[in-house]
Amino acid sequence: MAARGETLARQFESKVQEATAVFEQLSDADWKKLTAAEKWPVGVVAHHIATSHEGIGGILKALADGKPGPNIPKEALDAMNATHAREHAGCTKAETIALHKKNAAAAAGMLRGLDDAALEHRGSVLAGVPPMSAADLGGVLSAHIDEHLGSIRKTV
């Protein structure tokens, strides 16, 4: 029985739906506005959310599989985010929403497949930050949407 994974997946899916609704209502003008927090266009922030389901989900799966965790230095995280923003400066709303739904479905499916023991596996995700469990990262999946969706809402 993977009750905890199911709970985490449902919480995440709820946030995903909330984000989808916000993305769908963004106008072309909104899409291009610059956010104060990330200093990226709103569309790039949305694409970052959509992409990150895969990245966070991948790390979560690695921890659940018993791997030690990537121990990502802060500068590396900043570099990855900056590279992503540069590469996807021209992303469209339609492609972003499609990616968001696809990656979210994969992450939710993966969460549902994890038993409680796997969710307890811990590893170092970020350098200088205490180790996290796979379940903690399940929470991060939702919190990450919250964080950036708040920024989008403030901007538009």
Add this chain to the structure above:
Amino acid sequence: MSPAAERAVPGACPLDCPDTCSWIVTVRDGEAVALRGDRRHPFTRGALCAKVHRYLDYSRAPDRLLHPQRRVGAKGEGRFARISWDEALDEIAARWQAIIRRHGPQAIWPYYGTGAMGMLQGLAGAGRRLWNVLGTSQHVMTICTIAGAYGTGYTLGDNRVGMDPETLGASKLILLWGTNTLTTNHHLWKYIEAARRDGARVVVIDPVRTRTAAAADEHLAIHPGTDAALALGLLHVVVTLGKEDRAFIEAHTTGWEAFRRRILEFPPERVSTITRLPRECIVALGERLATTRPTGIRVTMGLQRHAGGGMAVRAITCIPGVTGDWQYPGGGAVYDVRGFVRANWPGLWRDDLRPPGTRRLSMTRLGEGLLEVKDPPVESLLIYASNPVASVPDQTKVRRGLAREDLFTVVIENFPTDTADYADLLLPSTMQTEHADLHYAYGHIYLAWNEPAVAPPGECLPHTEIFRRLAGRLGVTEPSVYASDEDLARTVLDSDDPALAGLTLERLRRDGWARLNVPTPFVPFANGFPTASGRCEFVSPRMAEVGLDPVPTYTPPAEAADDGALARRLPLALVAPASHYQLNSMFANVPDLERRQGPPTIILHPADAAARGLADNVEVCVHNDRGEFRARVRISDSVRPGVAAASKGFWPKRVAGAANVNVTVAERDADMGGGAVFHDNRVEVTAVPSPTPTR
């Protein structure tokens, strides 16, 4: 006999070597009377290695398998009785159909290796269409390059790309990193010598003073498995001197600030402790690297066969990104170049025919696959171009798996190997002079066509023909599995990639070989990389996504660098590189080469030999918790204290103790791709009390 009655037939060596030599077979009255290297080939230039120059004798050896056989003795005993092809194929079909009914097709494991490298008969393609149609388990080639390939791919965007080795002649500093070039890549040496004549310095980084290290200007006898630390330490010197190429970094890389911080965590003092190299050697080479353009790095497979092997190759391939060497002819690093051949692989393999979700089984976890994998269990193995009893880790476990009475094992072979001894059915296959094949190389950018020169002996058949006949017996209706060899070759050459334009089968048949249509000199990354970012990725998001540190770092080996309880109990870090007279486990049954190779040896530093009271040439037992093998001691300072070197490739049944070095190797994965960890091993050596006869 007039010369007019002779035919010169172009061909290519099919073996697991970066050089993939082109050769010419002279045929007289249907018999091959000579085989020589093709002098016109720009890379291999007519030179064959000590092993292959007698390939014709090898193909006519008295122990060559010529007829299908069925086992009549116990598994592993090697007693067989001749049967017909019809009987053999009918039996396979009947057994497989029963297995498929009972467990599904994934209970069948087509298991292949590096015994043939071609696109038709070898690991680059043979049988793949049929396995896809049947839905058998997928075989994952974890035995050789895979960890380093992933490390390369995370950095450069393709697992199998790097600098063109032919440009090494323009290098001013050459680092031969974990490679015994004169034994395993010897055609590259002429480029190295050309560079030397033009003032280049050649530095070998290797735990063993190989014949290549002895021929170099400098040898750094690094401790096994610590290469990533050295790469970072060399870059520490570069950065400290302010010699990083900032313009190149700005234009063509990602994540420099994160990588720079990581580099600064590896000062020469720390790296000296890890690598057990003198600090001054690290600083001196770092200074040379900082100030010498272009620097070319040849890195091969040995150094990635440990727990941190993927990260090691990643760290090394990042070096030219810091120094800017990727922009110069003669600059960069090369591990594999097959990625430049963007052939019609989907058309050849037809992976679209494979059922989704088909499981993958690791080649180097064969013992686990046979003894522990369930749902479904492996009920049948079909082994070709591979001798896993000799060549994969944890030999004892592999033997236990192959000895399962309920396992139906088919072995397709040229010779009666230790693996063949476990076959229920033993089928004879053709050798390279007897069949067609198409080749690319992992050490140069030429394609080669191998035209069949002579008729197969006995009842030997090409792999392609065996699989076509097997498909027929199984009632497979998918037409693509019945394609002829020529159709397969035309399909894979049918590519839109400009590098393959004009490289037709007709041209290859006429000339024997052809270089890819790329500029000369070929400097593939002067203007960008095939990553998602188009840049050399010092920070790799793809690595983070699979739980790996996205910044190059040093991942210690699991055993080799241990200095605690394990090292006290098993004091010697054992590496087992390629030998000069065997190629993997091939040629180990050729008497002349066997004589020249001599019996299995273990090289010990004089201090280690003295500490154990061992004299030169004494027979010893090399052992750890996984097993033991016999070897003769060679006392030499070609290894540092605490490091020992054996040779891979011996057939267990032809050596004392009936085991080779792989009996001591762990069935464990490297950090990337599930690669094997042959050189991440600790052992102890003790004298054998009484003389044991050796061959």
